[in-house]
Amino acid sequence: MTDKLPPLREVIREFDLRAKKSFGQNFLLDLNLTRKIARVAGDLSDSVVYEVGPGPGGLTRGLLAEGAKRVVAVEMDERCLPALEQISAAYGGALTVHKGDALEMDEPSLLGQSEGEKLRIASNLPYNVGTMLLIKWLTLPEWKPWFASLTLMFQREVAERIVAKPGNKAYGRLSVLAQWRGKVRIAVSVPAAAFTPAPKVASAVIHYEPCEPIDPLVKLKDLELVVERAFGQRRKMLRASLKSLPVDPLALLSAAGIKETSRAENLSVEEFVRLARVYGDMRT
Numbered sequence: 490m491t492d493k494l495p496p497l498r499e500v501i502r503e504f505d506l507r508a509k510k511s512f513g514q515n516f517l518l519d520l521n522l523t524r525k526i527a528r529v530a531g532d533l534s535d536s537v538v539y540e541v542g543p544g545p546g547g548l549t550r551g552l553l554a555e556g557a558k559r560v561v562a563v564e565m566d567e568r569c570l571p572a573l574e575q576i577s578a579a580y581g582g583a584l585t586v587h588k589g590d591a592l593e594m595d596e597p598s599l600l601g602q603s604e605g606e607k608l609r610i611a612s613n614l615p616y617n618v619g620t621m622l623l624i625k626w627l628t629l630p631e632w633k634p635w636f637a638s639l640t641l642m643f644q645r646e647v648a649e650r651i652v653a654k655p656g657n658k659a660y661g662r663l664s665v666l667a668q669w670r671g672k673v674r675i676a677v678s679v680p681a682a683a684f685t686p687a688p689k690v691a692s693a694v695i696h697y698e699p700c701e702p703i704d705p706l707v708k709l710k711d712l713e714l715v716v717e718r719a720f721g722q723r724r725k726m727l728r729a730s731l732k733s734l735p736v737d738p739l740a741l742l743s744a745a746g747i748k749e750t751s752r753a754e755n756l757s758v759e760e761f762v763r764l765a766r767v768y769g770d771m772r773t
């Protein structure tokens with residue numbers, strides 16, 4: 490299905506939507522590209538898609554054209570609202586837009602969910618709050634989470650940190666948080682020139698699906714603490730970097746079966762999870 494709406498360049502001109510840096514605005518104007526991103530999100534016919542920052546609506550139109558049952562969007566810049574209303578009208582009200590800050594949203598109550606519907610998140614995230622939002626969604630206390638998938642555009646460097654494996658210099662806290670109870674990959678590479686205005690760096694779309702945690706008994710707060718301390722001094726051996734924990738680091742490493750001379754950057758996600766489990770047990 491192709492919509493009968495005007496091209497995005499015209500929309501931007503008509504509603505005077507010049508991109509503002511303060512809102513992290515870099516718009517995608519190529520509807521073939523936004524439809525391609527929408528397809529990464531999966532079968533949308535039974536899905537309610539949550540979109541952060543629709544802007545003039547490039548990705549929104551991609552999601553609707555690819556058959557999303559409903560799209561619920563949160564946009565901070567009120568200048569975009571009239572253009573988004575046009576889209577909603579063209580798609581028979583399948584788009585609902587809330588003005589506000591995505592960091593403050595309680596998404597499940599905003600989205601609602603009927604029998605048989607899946608909730609998904611798809612967004613070309615504003616770079617200034619993108620990582621914060623990702624961490625908000627990856628650290629939900631309830632698992633399985635309310636969303637079935639995340640399809641998110643980040644600066645390439647951030648996307649690489651999310652999917653990085655041990656031994657890679659991008660491997661760190663984001664990699665462990667994204668991989669201990671989810672499957673994640675880079676799905677689309679997007680050159681800087683695809684955006685208006687073009688940012689300085691390339692971007693990439695990641696696709697994430699939650700799964701069973703490696704160890705369901707590990708407490709998220711223990712994992713976050715251990716990972717934070719280990720990567721806080723990533724070049725040091727763990728026997729040194731874990732000294733700031735309130736347990737004997739040598740006893741902890743030995744009980745977890747991890748060499749005291751290992752470094753955070755070489756520890757697998759499974760080993761981090763084991764470390765957190767043993768740490769939690771030692772603290773109780």
Ligand code: SAM
Nearest residue numbers: 512515516517542543544565566590591613615
């Ligand atoms: N989705 C559009 C596209 O792909 O062309 C715009 C993407 S642009 C990178 C990010 C959008 O997020 C902007 O429209 C901006 O106004 C909006 N935004 C920035 N901070 C936000 C926040 N905290 N909550 C909701 N929207 C925000």
